[in-house]
Amino acid sequence: MIVALLNQKGGVGKTTLALHLAGAWARQGKRVTLIDADPQGSALDWSQQRARENLPRLFTVVGLARDTLHREAPELARDADAVVIDGPPRVAGLMRSALLAADLVLIPAQPSPFDGWASAEMLKLLEEARIFRPQIVARFVLNRCAARTIIARETADGLADHDPPVLASRIGQRVAFADAARTGRLVCDLDGNSPAAREISALAAEVGRLAG
């Protein structure tokens, strides 16, 4: 299974959710490889920070910000139960390659009524990729949600009608994510019972069911 977190918008939570999904599956005993496809290498930085803090290594992080990603990823997937791709911002060639590699595309988005959740270009690239690989499954993941706005929006316009559809699991705006990231940690390393940790478990379970 190859899951790619993609959105050309920056700061929406691609890296945060990629690391946390990889961590959640690794903790269940799955062999997970995370591909850092962002030339900025923030997942690699996280992994290096984690090593400096002498924390247990949960999964392998490899840097592969190349247009050949779709050729390398299946090789990596052969030796893993799950491959998670932390996608690049704005780089169309890399984005295309990541889309061609993925079985499941998750589009993290910060819900805002003023803003499309993904760039039009990102959705166009998804449609293009589906010409070659019609089996690609895509879902929005709402991240950094303020509880009230979400409930209001949900009743207002029926999120289920969205295309791509929206996952039921939502991730709230929680400082634990930023605190954990700075020290090479995941939110469950800080407190396994925190709301952030429970939201991640629910998301990992829902995505796991989708991916089969």
Ligand SMILES: Nc1ncnc2c1ncn2[C@@H]1O[C@H](COP(=O)(O)OP(=O)(O)O)[C@@H](O)[C@H]1O
């Ligand atoms: N649910 C959240 N609550 C609070 N902060 C978050 C959340 N998700 C991400 N962040 C923070 O927002 C910033 C951008 O997130 P990041 O995962 O790096 O986005 P992207 O990879 O899409 O650019 C980071 O500082 C991260 O710690």
Ligand SMILES: [Mg+2]
């Ligand atoms: Mg990132």
